[in-house]
Amino acid sequence: MTVAWLLLVPLLLITVHTAVNALLLRRPRRDATTIERVAVLLPLRDEADRVRPCLESLLTQRGVPNLDIHVLDDGSTDGTADVVRAVAGDRVRLLTGGPLPDGWLGKPNACRQLADDAADADVLVFVDADVVLAPDAIAGAVGLLRETGVTLLSPYPRIVGAGRLVQPILQWSWLTFLPLRLMERSPRPSLAAAGGQWLVADRAGYREAGGHAAVRDDILEDIGLARAVKRSGGRIALADGSRLATCxxxxxxxxxxxxxxxxxxxxxxxxxxxAAVVVLLLFLYAVPPLFLPVAGPAVAFAYALGVTGRLISAAATGGRLLDAFAHPLSVVLFAWLVARSFHMRRTGRLSWRGRTVAVPTKKG
Incomplete structure (x- = not known):
């Protein structure tokens, strides 16, 4: 099949790029230490059933003698603040979030309040409630932030829980399609990526970028913050945090x-x-396996290249190797989720944690 053979060229190039990125992927050092003043910022909203492991991991951090933990309860109705008090007592600073201002989404507003409360810190570490850190995770991440000289570091944790066919698409996508080292050097805001589950920021650079006020109405505030950092002249980097954190x-x-x-x-x-991205992904990764029973070696090779890319990504980021063989199904599920998301937006059904997610107006 001529079309199948033509598919092999882009698939081979893409897979090679994945391998190169995996080899260049930065990783925080184990057993690092830092004397910098570090503030861990943990925004919470209705997280009573899963915040305990996160808090316990924060309380056992080592190698960071000047560490303060700031927790914000953002209007929880499930007793989240009571859990924080029971687990951490006076070892954390527990804040009560204020009303959501007009024009703000919930998470940027919570992160802004936390950052304002940590005025004396040199480094800000934003962590979500579903993240559990190894005891040397924060020291290692701060060390890598300084080693690379970037303003914002995103050490991507190992994703666990539901969605084993879909969740690995996140790591695979940026390993496959994003030139990581070029992203670090390029000043272009459009060439940016970040994962909001765990972010490490130089406080001075964060303030120069406008902080979370610069992304007050961004649905993807993590990527928005990375772009704001670039606009202010700062630099960003992605790293593999799978050995130090789970989410x-x-x-x-x-x-x-x-x-x-x-x-x-x-x-x-x-x-x-x-639509263009989804069609391309389906054409490259989901269509070839449909012809495996009747087609020749070109189709089999195309499927193998797709699986190889996922295997490389899984090995580099702590994923499950066996799931890579279902990569075509993963792409189909991802395509369905994209279509569903646009439908929810069009019908005004976007919400999270009991709050309606307002679609921001375009900025001029």
Whole structure:
């Protein structure tokens, strides 16, 4: 099949790029130490059932003698603050979040309040409630922040929990399509990526970029913050944090679908851009296996290249190797989630944690 043979060229180049990125992927050092003043910032909203492991991991950090933990309860109704008090007592600073201002989304507002409260810190470490850190994670991440000289470091944790066919697409996508070292050097805001589960920021650079006020209405505030840093002249970097952190993002498929639904549409510049990306992914990775029973070696090789890319990504980021063989199904599920997200946006059904997610107006 001529078309199948033509597929091999881009697939081979893409897979080679994945391998190069995996070899160049930065990783925090183990057993690092730092004497800098570090503030861990933990925003919470209705997290009573899963914040305990996160808090316990923060309380056992080592190699960071000047560490303060700031926790903000953002209008929880499930007793989240009581859990924080029971687990951490007076070892953390527990704040009560104020009302959500007009024009702000919940998480940027919570992170802004936390950053304001940590005025004396040299480094800000933003952590989500579903992240559990190894005892040397913060010291290692701060060390890598200074070693690379970037303003914002995103050490991506190992994703666990529901969605084993979909969640690895996140790491695979930036390893496969994003030139990581070029992203670090380039001043272009459009060439940016970050994962909001765990972010490490130089406080001075964070303030220069405008902090979370610069992304007050961004659905993807993590990527928005990375772009704001670049606009202010700072630099960003992605790193593999899978050896130092896990993130249990979702406990069920319905929770995953709703989580992706609220924000996946914002990952693309437009509906037409999303359609182009989805069609390309389906053509490269989901269509060839359909012809495996009747086609020749070109189709088999195309499927093998797709699986190889996922295997490389899984090995580099702590993922499950066996799941790579279902990569075509992963791409199909991802395509469905993209379509569903745009439908939710169009019908005004975007919400999260009991709050309606307002679609921001375009900035001129």
């Amino acid at each position: 249990h993002m979702y406990s069920s498929w319905s929770e995953l679908a709703n989580g992706y639904g609220k924000s996946l549409w914002a990952s693309f510049g437009s509906a037409s851009g999303a």
